[in-house]
Amino acid sequence: MANINNPYQVYRQTQIKTASQGDLVLMLYDGxxxxxxxxxxxxxxxxxxxxCNYFVRAQDIVEELDQTLDLSVGEVAENLHRVYRSMxxxxxxxxxxKDPVLAGRVCKMLEKLRAAWAVVFSKSPGHEEREGSIGA
Known part of the structure; x- marks a missing residue:
């Protein structure tokens, strides 16, 4: 529950509740x-x-992205599933x-996928990419 004394938390909760499905996916990538x-x-x-705490949080988000895949839709979802498992x-x-280089490689993979999804969602009706405001 949002702390009503913290305007940032109220803003974030409102942003999440009013976000499109595409925006939510991009927020997950940003996180x-x-x-x-x-x-x-x-x-x-x-x-x-x-x-360790940051790695666990990143893993949890990647797991969430993986769990939301509909593997019945075909090859793209299956390939994303494999990518998420690898990540x-x-x-x-x-x-x-304790390898920051390996973490950096995963980060680059996440950034590339986020950029690809941003393109996909920008082509969907009624979507505007709000660069910098998502997951800020």
């Missing part, structure tokens, strides 16, 4: 990218506890091996 970058930065600082594996590995 996974942000947490993966934060995990890599925490690794560089040798802050193992924070890096989760590499996030776990980066966390266990």
């Amino acid at each position: 996974a990218i942000r947490f993966t970058k934060q995990a890599a930065a925490a690794l560089e600082e040798k802050n193992w506890e924070n890096s 989760k594996y590499f996030l776990v590995r980066a966390n266990m091996q």
